[in-house]
Amino acid sequence: MIYLLLFWEFFKTGLFAVGGGLATLPFLYSMGEHTGWFTASQVADMLAVSESTPGPIGINMAVYTGYTSAGVLGSVCALIGIITPSVIVIVLIAAALKAFRDSKYVQGAFYGIRPASTGLITAAGLSVAMGALLRTEAWTGWSRFWTVLDWKALALAAAVFAGTRLFKKLHPAVFILLGAAVGALFHFAGA
Amino acid sequence: MKIYWELFVSFFRMGAITFGGGYAMLPILQREVVQDRGWCTDQELTDYFAIGQCTPGIIAVNTATFIGYKLRGVPGAVVATLSLVLPSFIIIGVIAAVLQNFAEYPLVQNAFAGIRVVVTVLILNAVIKLLRSSVVDKPTAAIYVATAVLAFALDVSPVLFVVVTAALGIALHIRKEAGKK
Numbered sequence: 055m056i057y058l059l060l061f062w063e064f065f066k067t068g069l070f071a072v073g074g075g076l077a078t079l080p081f082l083y084s085m086g087e088h089t090g091w092f093t094a095s096q097v098a099d100m101l102a103v104s105e106s107t108p109g110p111i112g113i114n115m116a117v118y119t120g121y122t123s124a125g126v127l128g129s130v131c132a133l134i135g136i137i138t139p140s141v142i143v144i145v146l147i148a149a150a151l152k153a154f155r156d157s158k159y160v161q162g163a164f165y166g167i168r169p170a171s172t173g174l175i176t177a178a179g180l181s182v183a184m185g186a187l188l189r190t191e192a193w194t195g196w197s198r199f200w201t202v203l204d205w206k207a208l209a210l211a212a213a214v215f216a217g218t219r220l221f222k223k224l225h226p227a228v229f230i231l232l233g234a235a236v237g238a239l240f241h242f243a244g245a
Numbered sequence: 246m247k248i249y250w251e252l253f254v255s256f257f258r259m260g261a262i263t264f265g266g267g268y269a270m271l272p273i274l275q276r277e278v279v280q281d282r283g284w285c286t287d288q289e290l291t292d293y294f295a296i297g298q299c300t301p302g303i304i305a306v307n308t309a310t311f312i313g314y315k316l317r318g319v320p321g322a323v324v325a326t327l328s329l330v331l332p333s334f335i336i337i338g339v340i341a342a343v344l345q346n347f348a349e350y351p352l353v354q355n356a357f358a359g360i361r362v363v364v365t366v367l368i369l370n371a372v373i374k375l376l377r378s379s380v381v382d383k384p385t386a387a388i389y390v391a392t393a394v395l396a397f398a399l400d401v402s403p404v405l406f407v408v409v410t411a412a413l414g415i416a417l418h419i420r421k422e423a424g425k426k
Contacts (some may be wrong), residue, residue, distance in 0.1 A: 072299065072301050072302075084299050094397035101341055101347075102349075105265065107264075107340065107355075108262055108263055108264055108314060108333070109302050109337070110263070110267060110306060111268070114336075114337050117333055117334050117337040117338065118337050121338060121341040121342075122341065136271045137306050137327075137330060140302030140326070141310050143302065144311055145319055148310075148311055158418060162413075162414045162415035162416070163411040163412075163420050165413050166388060166410040166414015167407055167410050168378070169380050170407060171292070171298070171379065172291060172375045172376060172380070172389055172392075172398050173389045174294075174298060174392060174394035174406060175271065175368070176393040178268045179268065179372060180393075180397050182265070182364060182365050182368060186358070186365045191298055192256050207362045211365060214362070215370075218367070225276060226262070226276055227258075227262040229289050229366075229367065229369060230351060230363050230367075232363065233359040234265065234356040234357075234360050235361045237358045240355075241355050242358035242362070243351070243353035245355055
């Protein structure tokens, strides 16, 4: 009954992994260890694919591990397993918020949470920026700090920033496609 | 029925063009859900993200559930969530079946490095928009700066930030209300 087990393992992951897709990683490593469905090095490969394909990383990981363990039906079970806790928890919270929207406590809490949420997104954005715009492995000290700057990436970033200001009507997907083309054409990963 | 179809089209498209998880989806959500469809405001989106980060599960899924629920209750939540994950199911299924070493192709690595640069800029734009609806006075500006710096510098769970700032927000809000009287 690997299908039920897959559902159950991913249900637990969905219920206890707080903070998004990467938070599911430790759960996946331990799942592979105690079930023998996949190895730790397979998890690393699956993460690389999940990060370089569209869709939420946690969802991609669930589909991939489900497929590796038990084929198409396995990936359906893993997928349904990981999203079910989210749907239940969020529906309960959304219903509670609807009922208590006008409470001064709820309003006060969100007055404080909103800037914190934006702050958390900023911090996550900075981490993404460091990976995308810097070559941290080239760091040789402050006296030559510019060696870490990835000029090709910075030029593209500046062009995209200007582009999003000039052409506000363009869908973000257009810029994402453009980024893929420029990256492939100018060997952005050095590969 | 039309709204369910619109939910499906919108969330399916978002699932197919988001590279890099929940944060990368934010600029696309702002475009599709706030700007084009008017299903929620920037401020509501910030609230959903805050809750999505401190509740279990994947942030993008939590946000989709929130928006679907707001529009059409539980059926709306289910439709939005399933539509969001359907592209992953198809794409990953194909890769797992025939392209096991997909991530090792130089073309994929180079294209993805380019996409990451674009996503960085899109997140920056999203943050600028969110700042307008979340930083409204001096206390909220202080909370924003403190959270951004601490969350970047320390490896702490987002739950902690949300719980502390919620308590702080309640205290500040009640003091402000008392001051008005």
